[in-house]
Amino acid sequence: MNIDRFRPVLFAALAFTLPAAAKAQTGLMPLPAELTKGSGVLALQSTFKVSTPRSHDARLEAAIARAIRRIEVAADLRHEGRGVFGTTPLEVSVASPGQAVQSLREDESYSLTVTGEKAVIEANTDVGAMYGLETLIQLVQPTPQGYVIPAVTVHDSPRFPWRGLMIDCGRHFQPVSVLKRNIDAMAAVKMNVFHWHMTEDQGFRLESKLFPKLTGKGSDGLYYSQEDVKELVAYARARGIRVVPEIEMPGHSAAWLYAYPELASGTVPDDIRREFGVSDVAIDPTREETYVFLRKFLTEVTALFPDAYVHIGGDETPAPDWKNNPRILKFKEAHYLKDNEALQAYFNTRVLAILTSLHKRMMGWDEILTPELPKDIVVQSWRGVASLAKGAQMGYEGILSAPYYLDGMKTAADHYLADPIPQNTTLTAEEQKRILGGETPMWGEHLNEVDIDSRIWPRAAAIAERLWSPQSVTDVNSMYDRLEVVSLELESLGLNHLQSVDARLRAMAHTEQIDDLRTIASVFEPVSFGERYKAQHTDQLTPFDRFVDAVRPDPWSRHWSNLMVDRCLQKDTDACGKLRSWYAEIARAIPHAKQQMRASPQMQDVLPKLDQLSVLTELGEKAAESLEKGTVVSSDTAWQSRKNTIEEAKKATAMVRFTFLDSLTKLTDAATAR
């Protein structure tokens, strides 16, 4: 489908007005704290000539070289060999390299001034300068006369110091190359914490030389060597990103306890756990041997991670053994531990003592928040803003994750509008300071290394803006416009979130000719993790190669059709016309898409949805046409029965649902109402 006939093309539109009035915000995400548009543009006739008048170390030099290479590629510029020998002046003025180990107190601020003559970045640290460079890259824009950077003055610093992405490498292993490209993407949108979820019931991915069975038995051979870890930590450091490892305990430990059954509370797994969901096995918190093991193990592996924080998980530990195992019951009684929560708090206290002796700060999910624990732990809230606020009132630092679960398959707008500190917060200023920011978790039940990018990006960029930009930045339309631009920047960085969708369609259809399938796929979205899990009873060995794996979370069709319908209802007949042709284009693609789906074992279950789609597009076309012409649709029984299809169509089939039913309802109601 040629959506351009309907949809405003950001840059094509732009290019005709540039450079006269280069849109300074076009490609910026996150939006800076303060941006003043200058007059004119810096024309990019040749690559940059860089000066670093103050501090410059190897990390900064490498970051500058990477940034300039990206601008050369984006702006069609010659790469002048070794060093940088262009003529466009770029001054990167940095006070000092910054902290040897990046912390929450790293100064991330920067200023960027672009005039018709040169670009100047000023920062107190390498990290600040890197963010300045990312902003510079995002400002590059095409004009019919060539590429330019609009004149601007930017003073920028983040709202929250903790802006994280968590990737679950336990349930499905992700190669280092995948993690690297996602770290590149994080840096591009100014995220600064990679939360590395390394152990799970389904796999223990972190090499221990003291306890080789952890990966030897617990990983299917899919794990990160200590060399891999050092390499990734250095890669992240070079991009201003901290790496916080998560080692789940006492629950989510089936792979661990399969390798070392002597640590189990009673129930011993006879294999790596293939099924998903909360498991009953747990590390035994009552035996001293447990803490001897943990001290040795944590001493070995935490040394690989310079960051101050170690995440111990701590969530979802029903541990029936703790209620049934006589030895454990006796221990609870002897230590006045009234229930499992108290026993887990005891365990956490013991682990905290070990981590503290290793000069590490402990972090965990909501469950670790119990009065027994001191105030210097950090709580990651999967329960939500209220639970986070409660922690802050109790004096605990925390970060928000609940509204940012990417496997919920929610819209970028939903994520975008969820604020760690809502406008109406009742927290005191001091309590608010304890809310460090947020993290978007990418859980791994339904991932493979091909699909993961499209599940994270570009939606995570909207979350990155929420965590960086001022609270007042909440314009969803502007966010979606800029999200498309950033999405392309990420592709140029090597992310495959746009390409993998087409590749999957080709693989299922067994042909390169997927234009119609692409059109159809654009009006579907995957159901949430939970819905799919129920529908498909997935486990670690399930192949993720179906239509649901090809369709994107929050494709543009929802936001665009909402926009167009609103305009159409405001008597914008052009918008009505665009909608009419859009429905017609979709309808036109249905017959051939059906043929391809019938022939594909992975797509046959989608066919019922296409029968609904025929009716829905017919409805939409008729409704849009009547509004375009100012006529009224006669609401006869045929029309009514067709309208009922909208209700039926809301039910997911083949684990996908339509994106445009709300806007279609609005449209059809309006077409009959008058």
Next chain:
Amino acid sequence: MNIDRFRPVLFAALAFTLPAAAKAQTGLMPLPAELTKGSGVLALQSTFKVSTPRSHDARLEAAIARAIRRIEVAADLRHEGRGVFGTTPLEVSVASPGQAVQSLREDESYSLTVTGEKAVIEANTDVGAMYGLETLIQLVQPTPQGYVIPAVTVHDSPRFPWRGLMIDCGRHFQPVSVLKRNIDAMAAVKMNVFHWHMTEDQGFRLESKLFPKLTGKGSDGLYYSQEDVKELVAYARARGIRVVPEIEMPGHSAAWLYAYPELASGTVPDDIRREFGVSDVAIDPTREETYVFLRKFLTEVTALFPDAYVHIGGDETPAPDWKNNPRILKFKEAHYLKDNEALQAYFNTRVLAILTSLHKRMMGWDEILTPELPKDIVVQSWRGVASLAKGAQMGYEGILSAPYYLDGMKTAADHYLADPIPQNTTLTAEEQKRILGGETPMWGEHLNEVDIDSRIWPRAAAIAERLWSPQSVTDVNSMYDRLEVVSLELESLGLNHLQSVDARLRAMAHTEQIDDLRTIASVFEPVSFGERYKAQHTDQLTPFDRFVDAVRPDPWSRHWSNLMVDRCLQKDTDACGKLRSWYAEIARAIPHAKQQMRASPQMQDVLPKLDQLSVLTELGEKAAESLEKGTVVSSDTAWQSRKNTIEEAKKATAMVRFTFLDSLTKLTDAATAR
């Protein structure tokens, strides 16, 4: 454009006839020497249960595991964790691992028998078994009832023992990851020699610990460490692929001589050479120090490559210094070397002595073929079949490359029909034995790591078939049908040849909405390396990010439009109708594509072509319509002037040319003739 409305979709068509009559040859490339279709199919309800009754070593086990994983992914099967616990029986019966160092005499034959109950592969070596596994993978086909493998009996072995791909990593460096995925692709189409072109005027890419300046000064920091080399050699060995390194001498050595000027014949480069084309600098063949250096260097680096052959290049050495440098002139006189050719032959003899002492066989381009050299060298012919035959008559072994230059941007059909030993050969049987096979060279002037796959694949698969399958296999239509299927197999292996085109269009148009651009791009092809070089005066620092870099060599539009026009002229009105709608679809895409091209600095120069395209599609639509209806186009002056556009349109603009002008000429002539 929705080409499916016009083009038969191989698998969609297939699926309705399967499994009753599974098309055994559908996905096979190269075609086996002998294939007999059985009755029924092996249904893939679960993954394989493998037995290896005879020899099995780690290499074979790993190859089986990789192959089964690919089938699981292709056929929507659960991966049953460690080992292989499926129910579909697969027996891999191998006599012995084969040679410790794979040579031209490795037994590559295999047999494959598939029945309704099981699949059996029999081979004398691991390599033969690997080819059997590749054939098994290519036989997997979808049906509405699920994936199947048709019952077949295959007895297969290659026509030529040398089936190579050369990648030039000198002019532009290619990361190890790019080489690995191309080696995967080679294995999938049963190629067995990776010719690694490692040194050039523009870069010396092979690390020497004895002579660190070679890469320290000669590579811009872009080179292969000795660890990289070992890793890649092992990776290729695991896939039955030999690695032949090429170290160019005495010419193509500017980077080398920039690092070690004391080896130069006189002229000394003051930098790595950025411009392309034949260079004047050359290693000095007259000084003993040269051979001291070469002995040390070759002793060090050839030890990294187990293969029997070392390629010394030896081409394009005008070496004016050899005509002007008095010292060199004196040397020639003293040694009765009448001209530069004689001097180079002297040099080759000295290098040969070194290589022989290292137990290596020497290989080079045509120029090394001089009577001074013994018969155990191998000549790689860039001059063509005649030159190759002449060598064979003189008693030299050789391989053909001239007709297989991928940067010539020729069609797969052109490559396919070029035979190292043509039907009409006058060579004796013994002389024919000296023709070992062929190699397709991918020269690096206009490559980057994003575009390289689309320049090599899928065309190289047609060459692989020429070198493997019987001489009688020459059906171009069948080749193109199977090429599309193999192209998708390569994408599933991780090749980006399909994805990179869209990514480039998005990057130039600055939007995800490239449907119309994609339609337009599908009727263009890049001009040859030579034409582009002249038009753009490219050098190593030129960015390769324009429309010409986005369009594919030999896109389907040429072959398809030729086919359709032929059918249409044979009164197949359906074909005429398909052509008519095809031209209409292209015409429909032009206005918006123009708008996007005007806005894109990288595409503006293509605009004149789109004005021509409007006229051409109008011509095509009219002509096809008249033939469809059996009417005649009145050949008035307006029509004539439009027809003249075809001639003008043959001239390339913006380094791209149309793919469908021959078929359009046929069509329009026919429409006016009657």
